[in-house]
Amino acid sequence: MGRKPIPLAYRIDENGCHICTSHKPHVRDRYTQVNRGGKVQYMHRYLWEQINGKIPDGMYVLHKCNNRACINPEHLYLGTHAQNMRDVAKSGVRQVIPDKVIELIIELRSVMPTRKIARIYDVSQSTVSKLHNGTYNRLCQDT
Numbered sequence: 001m002g003r004k005p006i007p008l009a010y011r012i013d014e015n016g017c018h019i020c021t022s023h024k025p026h027v028r029d030r031y032t033q034v035n036r037g038g039k040v041q042y043m044h045r046y047l048w049e050q051i052n053g054k055i056p057d058g059m060y061v062l063h064k065c066n067n068r069a070c071i072n073p074e075h076l077y078l079g080t081h082a083q084n085m086r087d088v089a090k091s092g093v094r095q096v097i098p099d100k101v102i103e104l105i106i107e108l109r110s111v112m113p114t115r116k117i118a119r120i121y122d123v124s125q126s127t128v129s130k131l132h133n134g135t136y137n138r139l140c141q142d143t
């Protein structure tokens with residue numbers, strides 16, 4: 001066997017989501033990844049399999065909470081690709097901005113420069129402006 005696996009650590013946020021702190025999310029898709037036995041796989045899939053057994057072919061492990069960083073087994077469920085696409089469409093293609101954050105961004109916009117808010121919440125400046133003037137469409141890809 002190769003290197004020792006990194007022990008799993010996570011924090012629990014206000015939604016009960018388990019946010020992994022020991023493993024980094026993938027830069028592009030924000031899913032946490034894990035290397036087990038030389039094989040890199042998605043953490044939420046790995047954990048789901050540890051508890052429920054092998055994921056059937058063609059099935060996806062989906063998030064009830066729409067938080068890709070979440071690895072709470074209770075927030076995961078098995079679904080089809082179509083269900084996954086529906087969830088993605090519901091939550092916004094590029095990233096999920098929780099309602100609470102949207103409210104905060106809108107509130108902060110009157111006291112803080114767009115650039116600063118964008119940095120704090122890790123969203124683009126155009127997203128901040130769109131949220132502020134009410135033209136942000138959660139169903140469309142943010143540009």
Ligand SMILES: [Zn+2]
Binds near residue numbers: 017018065066070072
């Ligand atoms: Zn969750």
